[in-house]
Amino acid sequence: MSDDQFLTxxxxxxxxxxxxxxxxxxxxxxxxxxxxxxxxxxAVLYPIEELNAWDRNNMVVCRKSKVIGRSRITDG
Known part of the structure; x- marks a missing residue:
């Protein structure tokens, strides 16, 4: 068991x-x-690969926005 594979x-x-x-x-x-x-x-140890999987499972994916920014129109 390698120390760098687990976190306390x-x-x-x-x-x-x-x-x-x-x-x-x-x-x-x-x-x-x-x-x-x-x-x-x-001792309680958390495998890093399990933490990475947990992160992926809890990722919030946002919808793609139709409008990226606002256009500002000024009079001349």
């Missing part, structure tokens, strides 16, 4: 710029939601 809950929190806290990750694990993880003894 603290590292996952940093990955998401602290918008997902360690406490939130704990709650999600208790509820059976959130990104997949493995448990080795008491």
């Amino acid at each position: 809950p603290e590292e996952v929190s940093k990955r998401y710029r602290d918008t997902v806290t360690v406490g939130t990750l704990e709650n999600w694990r208790a509820l059976g939601i959130g990104p997949s993880y493995i448990k080795v003894g008491k």
